[in-house]
Amino acid sequence: MRPTQLTSLVLVGLLVSASSALAGRPSFRPPAPLQAGKSQVLQSWVIQGFGVEEKDAKQAALSEAKEKVLAYLKKQGIVLKWDPPLSYIESLAKRFEPAEDKELEVTGKVKQIEVQVLFESKDLRYMLEKEGELRGQDRMMLLGKFLAGLVAFLMAVAGYFRLEEATKGYYTLWLRLGMLGFIAAVGVGIWLVA
């Protein structure tokens, strides 16, 4: 057997066996739906929020909860581009104490609400999935712009040479100007879309 054939067969064999071994690992399979009791609590906070109305107090508490979660993740070295909406943060809240009236020196009468937030591993998994989706979308946007520019360039080159051959060199200058203009127009369009 020729060396090239032998080398490629060995490579393929290694690839197949390695990938099969890795494919057998449970972690490779798509994550199974989370079951109750399978999630570990990573962190918990008790947060107080103040506001003129109860809903304002609740919003303030949830905003602070979000800041706490993001700060905790940042401390772990995990910086997210995904901005979790307050509706999701609300799902992390395990306990809402009823709003109380409070008298503050600076602002006067306000409503106080206390929230206990539990941040579990399933929540982190969800946030990482969302982060991955967002990153993927950003990358696809970037790739889409690059591809649009590249395809426009390829079309311009192919069209220019074909038209130049068809017109037998009579309109070479016009065709070159047209090609450059087309590429410039596509570039401007991509920039505007961005």
Add this chain to the structure above:
Amino acid sequence: MKFTYNSGQRPLDGYTIKRGVGRGGFGEVYYAVSDGGKEVALKLVRGNQEVELRGMAQCLNLKHPHLVSLYDMKTDAQGDHWVVMEYIAGEPLNIVLSRHPQGLPHELAQQWFLALARAVAYLHDHGIVHRDLKPGNIFIENGIVKVGDYGLSKFISGSQRTAQTQSVGTVHYMAPEISTGNYNKQIDVYASGIILYEMITGRVPFDGESAGEILMKHLTSPPDLGKLPAEYVNIVGKALAKNPAHRYASLQEMAKVIEAAGKDPQPVVLKPAEAPPFAAHAAPFKRPAPVQFIPAALPAPSVRAQIVELCGSLSLSAILAAVITVLWAALGQGNLTPTAIGQEFFLTVAACWVVLIPAKLWGSQRGDGWSRRVVMMVLGMCIGLGALWLDGWSPFLPGSGEIVTAAAPAQNARIVSSLSNALPNAAGYLSYFALAFFALRWWKLAERRRPHRFSFAPVLAAGFWGLALLLVWQDPWRGTLVLTNTAAIVQLVSPWEQPPPAVARRVRLRYA
């Protein structure tokens, strides 16, 4: 290459230069267009002016389907001499031969040689010796052979031999008797034998480091006929006989022997349009055979044309991938996420380009299939990496599949991430696409001479392998769709030419 005249100039009345196409000791050749729109080649004669112009003048009224037509001879305002002739857009035979270092397919070599023989025999019938036959003076346009560059041709007077003529020709194809200055049309038979040898083996029979060494070999060394197929040994051996009297009396005779060797049931009959007065004692004149379309193996397009084709194929594949992705999304009835649709589109485009670019580089040359499979496998791995990247994978964040936490109280647990979380995903992507691109001969889908313009067989084969590789990757639809779309799109965007009829029937697996 710097030419005397640029595009748009009109050194000769009635013609506009478009671009220079060649330079040599003879002068320069330009592609030009007449005021009426006719494409012509303009040859600015420099160098051996007297020899060139004399030769051209003798050939002005010759007409043969396998000869480059000469239209006119003119002198410009500066006193430079020009020859107006037929423009050949095709490639010279030496360029074709450079792409076939092992020689041309025998049927093709035979067909092209017969056309060459007809053209040169016509010249001989009209008393002209070409004197500079070589692959660089033989052109292939749309499968039709054209012999050109009669610049060195010489009219033979009533006597069979000329005395003391100026030495001419290109040394690899120069007959031994040229050094004596005493030669006739047999030098064209000899040169044709050299060309036939080169077309079959890919090399000239006599080569060396200097012109003197090559000439010495012409004079003294026998050609190595062992490299030729059995049916050509005697033919080439006779054409390359050192003694002109031992060669074929004419190229017609040599052509007949070659046809018999190739078992062509239709022997060539050459009939010139009129009999020249001096040739009363020569072989019977025959009318030139009709132009024969030679589909055996058309020369590959020029580099520029291939670049244009590749650019067109790449851009068209991206457009078709977008169309197919939109259709797929529409069929998905809104069940598909934008992320999935985007990934499908980009992976399809990447897979198409990964097939089209190497296929264009490899051209129609026969190459080592295993090496190509390995190259495709490596490129498939790159697509797998791209798929991983589009999935949003980052080396700085843990994968969502498994969160590992350090042993700690429930509160303030420390998240321990490791790259090993991402490895299974990466392995799946890389191995899926690597194996998919290794398993099939994808470059065959883009071959110019593939059996059909479009065939469903490779699409089905791609789908089969896409599903078979579920062992590796458990995301069936996405990978399988990418592979089947690629198989379809590559065929649609790749140029196609009708392949020649098969010499022998044989069954083989084309795509697996």
